[in-house]
Amino acid sequence: MQYLGEPFYVDSGETSLLVQEFRLPVPGPQRVRIDLAITLPGTGGRETDPPIGASMPVLVGWENEAGALHAEDPLILDGGESVWRALVQPAPDTMTEIGIKVEGVSAS
Incomplete structure (x- = not known):
């Protein structure tokens, strides 16, 4: 899996989405899943469980080159x-980390 640049924001009407572009250069079927975490300003720590009352970033979806x-x-x-794009709704007042996990899928 190859990240294409740094994540960036796009305006989707009501809200901004965080976008990470990537490519799967190895041929064949592969399973991709999102790994999201937040960093709270001033703490420097990575959180995979939100603080009480806080929201977590959410995957909106995976977008292909045709925009589907x-x-x-x-x-x-x-x-x-x-080129694929992971579209993420970030949590307010946090920094969002986007990780994309990939594993091969055996043909059945």
Whole structure:
């Protein structure tokens, strides 16, 4: 799995989404899943469980080059040169970390 640049924000009308572009350069079916965490300003610590009363970032979906959105997580994709985008609704007043986990899927 290859990240393409740093995450960036896009305006989706009512809210801003955090976007991470990536490519799966190895051919064949692969299972991708999102790994989201937050960093609270001033703490420097990574949190995978939100503080009481706080929200966590949420995966909106996986977007392909044609702009089609797939909401499944995990999602099985075919590797190749296609650029995919993970679209994430960030949690307010936090820094969001986006990780994308990939594992091979055996043909059945």
